Amino acid sequence: MHFSIPLMTTPAPSPVPQTLLEAPLARGPGAAPMQRQLHHRFKEAILDGHLAPGSRLPGSRALAEELSISRNTVTAAYDLLAAEGYVQPDRQGTRVATLSRPSPSQGKRNAPAAPAIAHRLTRIQACAPPAEGNAALRPGVPALSHFPLAAWRRAIDRAIRNAGPSALGYGDPPGEPALRASIARHLGIARGVRCEPDQVVITEGAQEALSLCVRLLTNAGDTAWIEDPGYRGAKAAMRTGDLRMVPMRVDADGLIADESDWESQPPRLIYTTPSHQYPAGAVLTVARRLELIAKVQHHGTWIIEDDYDSEFRHAGEPIGAMQGLVRQAPVLYVGTFSKTMFPSLRLGFLVLPETLAAQMRTPLDDMLRGGHRYEQLALAEFIESGQFSRHLGRMRRLYRDRQHALREALTRHMPMTHVIEGGYCGLHLTVRLPACYPDRDIADAARKHGMAPAPLSSFALQPMPEDNGLVLGYGNTSAELFEPLVRLLAKLIRGAKV
Known part of the structure; x- marks a missing residue:
């Protein structure tokens, strides 16, 4: 339905854009209530400047007849606009209120400056994007x-x-x-x-x-x-x-x-x-x-x-x-x-x-x-x-077996020089690698294969040459997967060598 809102002539209103209610109001199952749709369209027209301050809205009866909707629906939309301060009712009808609208910044040479964020946030170092919860070798995830x-x-x-x-x-x-x-x-x-x-x-x-x-x-x-x-x-x-x-x-x-x-x-x-x-x-x-x-x-x-x-x-x-x-x-x-x-x-x-x-x-x-x-x-x-x-006891046994399986897989299938750390506790092992195998590149490559080892260097505030390696989680990864995963990881490590 194409509709343009009629306006009174005094005071001289701004022309009402033809696009204000160009598209028909949605009807049927799943559609938003008519009152909400009407309110939204008027609000957007006012904020966008298509309805100028002082413009008079059409009478509720005339608009209801034109749109084939209940007059109560129009009245309710007008009442909400008035409660929010978009319009001001008076004895002659309902007028658009005078508002200070923010200037859009895109495409403007002299766009207003964006509010500054806290300076402390600029010191937070970027790390890898969060991995999927079920990604293999992800540290810090228990056996869910x-x-x-x-x-x-x-x-x-x-x-x-x-x-x-x-x-x-x-x-x-x-x-x-x-x-x-x-x-x-x-x-x-x-x-x-x-x-x-x-x-x-x-x-x-x-x-x-x-x-x-x-x-x-x-x-x-x-x-x-x-x-x-x-x-x-x-x-x-x-x-x-x-x-x-x-x-x-x-x-x-x-x-x-x-x-x-x-x-x-x-x-x-x-x-x-x-x-x-x-x-x-x-x-x-x-x-x-x-x-x-x-x-x-x-x-x-x-x-x-x-x-x-x-x-x-x-x-x-x-x-x-x-x-x-x-x-x-x-x-x-x-x-x-x-x-x-x-x-x-x-x-x-x-x-x-x-x-x-x-x-x-x-x-x-x-x-x-x-x-x-x-x-x-x-x-x-x-x-x-x-x-x-009892749950802790079961998990200790499970994690002990998984750590043992991961250690064995690393021993058998990691041919390059490496050092395994992590003690005999927790849900992860740390594998230090020579600096010629950049850990962040390896971690990025591993993510493409459904693995989420963490680069050791990302944990350091002031990384040293020895802070290069991978933190491998075994908590939420089944023991039978470690051999194929480590073989693939070794391949990715070789491919990342510089």
Whole structure:
């Protein structure tokens, strides 16, 4: 239907464009309501400048008859336009309001400048685009098909049934008391962590816990030591806090901190993964742990202990957390259920030192909002019932077998010089390669074949020549696939040689 809107002659209105209602209004199943369509077309015409300020809209009766729609539909569209401020009703009818419209920037020589983004974002290094969730050899993904989904569904059902509608509202900002108590008990037994439930803060994964540490304990410009190569998420948390990051090298015994470092660039924060360094897999020795704690106590520094993958140790007894070595240690302990349960659960935790927990209660109440309440209650029950421990036991055996299979495949089918690192813990192995095999090129090539190894150099703040290699995840890749995958990967590595 072709239609042009008639206008009154006083005051002199702008001509109504013929295209305003050139296309007929859509009708039938699936079409938007007539009121919404009419409102949208008038709004677009006003914003685009096709209906000038002061232009009078046609009367509701005349427009309804012309369009063969209900007058109430037209009136409702006009009322919404008036409520939003696009038009102004008066005794003579309805006129287009005077608006300041943004100028389109494309194609204009003197286009207005776009608002600037935060300067800190320009310092975030580009990394590979996110891989498909089921891509082979992707680090950091657990064996999702082995998760006891039926048991978890029953725990969720019980949480909903027992808590009822009351859990639909906001919860305690630091998290559900039942889950905080369950985590405190579990950490005391499994990790040697010294804490009470009121020291535990529930977060949306480890990333929010790291960001919370930065917000609670630092000011812009403070110095933070961070392992290098190290976890990219920790770097992102430090950057968003406008911290000055100092890369600290890691050897077979973990983070290296000399006396000269303490004298020349004393930190406010130290980030470390002592039980299983990510991505190299080193274990911070007890001598270095105790020395680090002594130093931070002297300098007034805080340690963030990210207990990455510590639940999955494949040889010997689990290595205890650094947090529990010394009473009242200035250590903030960070953990997550992304690997022990599943990533989309988005539940992690932060254990505050006892001296800090009471001080932070008021800020945390203001900064956090209790959410995911049914999931938190279900997880508390999952832990208390023993399901969580049984699941961890099954996964340890599975990951131990998968790591062994990956090591064997690498030994048989990786002919070029390489060094396998990663210890006997976690969900990944790191393969260091000579610099003549550029790891980023290899990773890009692998993605085209359904694999997602991570380039080791992408984890380094200041990459060294030795920071070249691949981080290979085995958590969500079946053991029988490793031989063909490694053969293909070796072919891609040879092809990338420079």
